[in-house]
Amino acid sequence: MTGIFEHAARLAVPAARLRTTCDSLGDGTRSPDERPLSVADLGQARAVESLRFGIRLEREGYNVFILGPPGSHRHALAQELAEARAQEKAAPDDWCYANNFADPERPHALRLPAGRGMQFRDDMRALVDDIRVSIPAIFEEDDYRNQLKALEEELENEIKEQWEEIRAKAAKEDIAVLQTPSGYVLAPVRDGKVIDDKDFEKLPEDRRDAIQATIKTLGEELQERIESLPKLRKRQHERIRALDQEVAAHAVASLLRDLKARYADVPDAAEYLEAAQQNIIENAQELRQTDEPVLPFFARDSSSLLTRYEINLLVGNAPDEPAPVVYEPNPTYPNLVGKVEHRAEMGALLTDFGMVRGGALLQANGGFLILDMHRVLGRPFAWEALKQALFTRQLRIESPADTLGFATTTTLKPEPIPLDVKIILIGERWLYYLLSLYDTEFGGLFKVAVDFDDDVRRTPDNVSTFARLVASRADSHELLPLTPTAVQRVIEQRARQADDSERLSMNIRSLDDLLVEADYWARLRQAAEVDEKDVGDAIAAKKQRLGRVPGRIMDAIQRQTLLIDTAGSCVGQVNGLSVVDLGDARFGHPVRITATTRIGTGDLVDIEREVDLGGAIHSKGVLILSSALSARYAPETPLSLQGSIVFEQSYGGVDGDSASVAELCALVSSIAKVPLRQNVACTGSINQLGRVQAVGGVNEKIEGFFDICKERGLDGSHAVVMPRDNVKHLMLREDVVEAVRRDEFRVFAIETIDEAIEVLTGETAGERDADGQFPAGSVNRKVEDQLVRYAQQRRQFAEGGGKHD
Amino acid sequence: MTEPRKNLSVLLAVTETSPVEKLWASLVERVAGAPADVVTLFVCDESWHRAASLPFTCEISRVSGTQMAFTRWRAEQIGRDAAGRVRQRLEQLAAGTELRLIFEFLGAAEAGQVSRLVQVERDLLIAPSALEGQPLFAELAPRHRQVLLVQIEDQDTRR
Numbered sequence: 001m002t003g004i005f006e007h008a009a010r011l012a013v014p015a016a017r018l019r020t021t022c023d024s025l026g027d028g029t030r031s032p033d034e035r036p037l038s039v040a041d042l043g044q045a046r047a048v049e050s051l052r053f054g055i056r057l058e059r060e061g062y063n064v065f066i067l068g069p070p071g072s073h074r075h076a077l078a079q080e081l082a083e084a085r086a087q088e089k090a091a092p093d094d095w096c097y098a099n100n101f102a103d104p105e106r107p108h109a110l111r112l113p114a115g116r117g118m119q120f121r122d123d124m125r126a127l128v129d130d131i132r133v134s135i136p137a138i139f140e141e142d143d144y145r146n147q148l149k150a151l152e153e154e155l156e157n158e159i160k161e162q163w164e165e166i167r168a169k170a171a172k173e174d175i176a177v178l179q180t181p182s183g184y185v186l187a188p189v190r191d192g193k194v195i196d197d198k199d200f201e202k203l204p205e206d207r208r209d210a211i212q213a214t215i216k217t218l219g220e221e222l223q224e225r226i227e228s229l230p231k232l233r234k235r236q237h238e239r240i241r242a243l244d245q246e247v248a249a250h251a252v253a254s255l256l257r258d259l260k261a262r263y264a265d266v267p268d269a270a271e272y273l274e275a276a277q278q279n280i281i282e283n284a285q286e287l288r289q290t291d292e293p294v295l296p297f298f299a300r301d302s303s304s305l306l307t308r309y310e311i312n313l314l315v316g317n318a319p320d321e322p323a324p325v326v327y328e329p330n331p332t333y334p335n336l337v338g339k340v341e342h343r344a345e346m347g348a349l350l351t352d353f354g355m356v357r358g359g360a361l362l363q364a365n366g367g368f369l370i371l372d373m374h375r376v377l378g379r380p381f382a383w384e385a386l387k388q389a390l391f392t393r394q395l396r397i398e399s400p401a402d403t404l405g406f407a408t409t410t411t412l413k414p415e416p417i418p419l420d421v422k423i424i425l426i427g428e429r430w431l432y433y434l435l436s437l438y439d440t441e442f443g444g445l446f447k448v449a450v451d452f453d454d455d456v457r458r459t460p461d462n463v464s465t466f467a468r469l470v471a472s473r474a475d476s477h478e479l480l481p482l483t484p485t486a487v488q489r490v491i492e493q494r495a496r497q498a499d500d501s502e503r504l505s506m507n508i509r510s511l512d513d514l515l516v517e518a519d520y521w522a523r524l525r526q527a528a529e530v531d532e533k534d535v536g537d538a539i540a541a542k543k544q545r546l547g548r549v550p551g552r553i554m555d556a557i558q559r560q561t562l563l564i565d566t567a568g569s570c571v572g573q574v575n576g577l578s579v580v581d582l583g584d585a586r587f588g589h590p591v592r593i594t595a596t597t598r599i600g601t602g603d604l605v606d607i608e609r610e611v612d613l614g615g616a617i618h619s620k621g622v623l624i625l626s627s628a629l630s631a632r633y634a635p636e637t638p639l640s641l642q643g644s645i646v647f648e649q650s651y652g653g654v655d656g657d658s659a660s661v662a663e664l665c666a667l668v669s670s671i672a673k674v675p676l677r678q679n680v681a682c683t684g685s686i687n688q689l690g691r692v693q694a695v696g697g698v699n700e701k702i703e704g705f706f707d708i709c710k711e712r713g714l715d716g717s718h719a720v721v722m723p724r725d726n727v728k729h730l731m732l733r734e735d736v737v738e739a740v741r742r743d744e745f746r747v748f749a750i751e752t753i754d755e756a757i758e759v760l761t762g763e764t765a766g767e768r769d770a771d772g773q774f775p776a777g778s779v780n781r782k783v784e785d786q787l788v789r790y791a792q793q794r795r796q797f798a799e800g801g802g803k804h805d
Numbered sequence: 806m807t808e809p810r811k812n813l814s815v816l817l818a819v820t821e822t823s824p825v826e827k828l829w830a831s832l833v834e835r836v837a838g839a840p841a842d843v844v845t846l847f848v849c850d851e852s853w854h855r856a857a858s859l860p861f862t863c864e865i866s867r868v869s870g871t872q873m874a875f876t877r878w879r880a881e882q883i884g885r886d887a888a889g890r891v892r893q894r895l896e897q898l899a900a901g902t903e904l905r906l907i908f909e910f911l912g913a914a915e916a917g918q919v920s921r922l923v924q925v926e927r928d929l930l931i932a933p934s935a936l937e938g939q940p941l942f943a944e945l946a947p948r949h950r951q952v953l954l955v956q957i958e959d960q961d962t963r964r
Contacts, residue, residue, distance in 0.1 A: 215861065
């Protein structure tokens with residue numbers, strides 16, 4: 001290496017280390033008859049084993065929480081393993097709700113063997129159809145009519161006899177029974193004519209008294225007879241009812257005989273049929289009504305009454321099917337637990353057992369239910385309802401309003417259904433950790449954590465498997481096949497996605513996106529295969545689509561709105577590197593960091609922190625570098641320095657400690673009055689001992705600075721200083737690697753702050769000799785000397801009341 | 806010069822127990838579509854009034870059996886209610902015909918009313934046969950050119 005970086009040649013990262021290319025796929029070619037690969041086959045051994053454990057262990061509380069980043073194929077794997085386990089389990093029982101004849105507000109839950117629920121429902125419908133015809137028919141038969149007529153005549157005669165009896169008795173006493181529209185009046189008669197008051201007065205007194213007494217007696221008797229009429233009618237009604245029941249019992253018994261035999265082995269069904277038979281008999285009178293309702297919406301005819309004998313099948317399973325695996329994408333309370341619907345009738349909301357609806361918990365009963373945790377938490381009452389169901393191992397279908405005691409209309413309390421379901425929650429890690437911390441019930445209910453890795457090691461075996469996974473994904477999405485070089489390019493992109501040349505991202509969603517988009521470009525050029533260029537085009541096109549914000553920043557730098565120098569030197573000023581993460585758009589760009597120093601009391605002001613623009617990690621980094629500065633340059637003298645550091649033209653928040661090397665270099669430059677190269681950008685954090693440590697986003701940072709320099713013209717003077725520990729993370733763009741290969745751009749990997757100083761200043765940093773002294777003229781010596789001067793001046797100032805600047 | 810044709814004048818006597826439809830059918834048959842002025846005389850059942858004049862008579866409710874004093878006011882009310890029902894029914898029957906109805910109510914103590922009615926000579930008197938022996942009929946019958954007594958069977962009697 002020649003030129004301005006000759007002294008730092010040992011720190012330069014060779015082009016080959018800037019991007020670890022994929023040159024071989026091993027035996028990664030997928031044969032056409034090979035089964036489709038999934039993430040279970042690659043690198044997620046711990047997660048897969050945990051998930052298998054959670055799915056197979058059927059004990060209380062051993063529900064599963066899959067934690068991991070979106071796109072890591074958690075849903076597919078959960079579904080795949082749950083379905084595999086479900087195949088080994090028998091189809092669970094069917095569940096129905098049926099009318100509770102004793103208490104219609106508490107419908108009975110009936111359990112039937114798989115497949116027989118639907119059959120039972122159909123059988124009961126058929127029975128209802130039979131009843132609709134048979135019951136009215138038996139009341140039309142001559143035998144019944146004759147018996148009914150006899151009963152009616154008996155009552156009529158009884159009333160008539162009573163009436164005639166009292167009328168005759170009155171007539172015998174010369175008393176007339178006059179009928180008014182609403183009753184009877186007893187009055188004396190003579191010669192067939194009612195006596196008026198004048199004629200009555202003419203009667204002898206004893207006769208008058210006798211008439212009054214007779215009328216009083218007859219009136220009381222009449223009153224008694226009238227009062228006994230309802231009892232007679234009631235007795236008559238009971239006799240007719242008994243007759244009806246006797247007739248109906250015979251008919252219903254023959255209707256139900258076969259059904260009862262068919263379901264004799266199903267206790268719930270047998271018990272229900274017994275109760276239904278009794279109820280049909282008891283309500284035979286109502287059921288014989290076949291007239292149309294008076295008002296169409298007021299259906300109280302026998303048809304509506306007969307629905308009470310139907311069955312509401314909530315879950316019907318096929319007997320030869322496996323246990324259910326249900327994914328509920330919208331776990332609202334009703335979708336999860338179920339609901340009780342209502343119908344409006346005459347201005348009121350009514351409901352019955354037939355309007356009970358099951359939710360996902362019931363659908364998955366006996367199997368597996370997969371839910372997205374953030375959706376469960378986002379739906380009111382859903383999380384509490386889920387926990388309650390798991391705790392009680394029962395499903396109570398009731399409205400949330402009812403649960404909270406807010407229900408104001410008729411509602412039901414259906415019998416709870418025993419619940420045996422394995423819940424698989426899928427969520428991000430922070431949700432799992434927060435729930436573990438704050439929800440005391442969570443740990444007891446979700447004992448199996450399945451932690452998905454974000455990435456896997458880039459070993460030859462994993463590369464080979466990944467290549468087959470890529471082919472499998474392309475196949476399952478019906479995409480064009482990929483050439484081996486295209487697969488290699490995809491694998492390199494997965495390493496870049498993982499931010500690590502030694503690992504491969506397991507974000508399957510973004511892998512699928514890349515494959516689909518590469519397929520698009522291949523089809524656009526009417527190719528039969530996706531090649532390396534198509535993959536490159538897909539990556540570039542995506543960058544282009546998301547390039548508005550980085551483009552604006554680049555534009556602002558080129559137009560000198562954002563001041564970034566890429567040439568010359570300056571005291572107390574350095575190019576730091578920042579990464580912006582906007583979801584899919586992640587990019588780096590240089591930021592100017594400046595430092596000023598003067599005599600003071602050892603305070604180092606982080607301006608970002610002072611104005612609340614600095615995050616906690618950034619503040620920590622500044623405090624560490626302050627400590628590193630003191631320990632390094634003023635171990636035996638008070639640090640009599642007042643310094644301040646700022647990210648120039650930064651108007652948003654700043655966080656992270658990746659600028660601490662650059663900040664320390666700016667401080668050193670300011671103290672020693674040694675200019676820093678503006679054609680070099682710097683990233684890295686340091687510890688208190690001056691050791692440079694790895695940072696994140698190193699690829700984006702280097703590329704961000706590279707792009708600026710490239711725009712202004714690469715001349716071999718531009719470079720980035722980065723931590724040596726980050727070299728393994730390098731997966732730089734081809735054009736950056738090519739520029740390095742041509743000595744137009746450089747990347748230096750450092751371990752110590754001294755190495756950073758040397759690259760940035762072009763001078764020797766200097767190490768302490770045996771006497772503990774830095775070499776004369778070295779940067780470190782200049783810093784130390786200046787700090788000693790500050791300390792002396794400060795002492796003088798304190799002793800003599802002198803001035804300092 | 807032709808004299809304008811005069812409407813037939815008819816007196817239709819009804820009681821609370823009279824089958825109105827049957828009396829009306831007899832009237833329509835006799836009038837035979839000719840325009841007629843029909844004075845309907847509702848003759849109140851005097852038995853109610855006689856009974857009500859006695860201080861000890863009670864009305865026993867058909868529904869509940871409870872007893873309430875049977876007063877003149879109550880007898881009058883029953884009469885008027887019955888007359889109202891008869892009137893309503895007759896008006897329904899007369900709707901759309903050439904017959905013009907005038908309604909008169911003859912209470913128990915309204916003999917003056919009868920004398921007013923008999924001042925006018927009419928073409929026709931229609932009455933239920935039950936009225937035949939009564940003094941009222943004796944007063945009314947001579948003032949009519951024709952008298953039609955409608956035979957009322959037991960099953961016709963409506964209470």
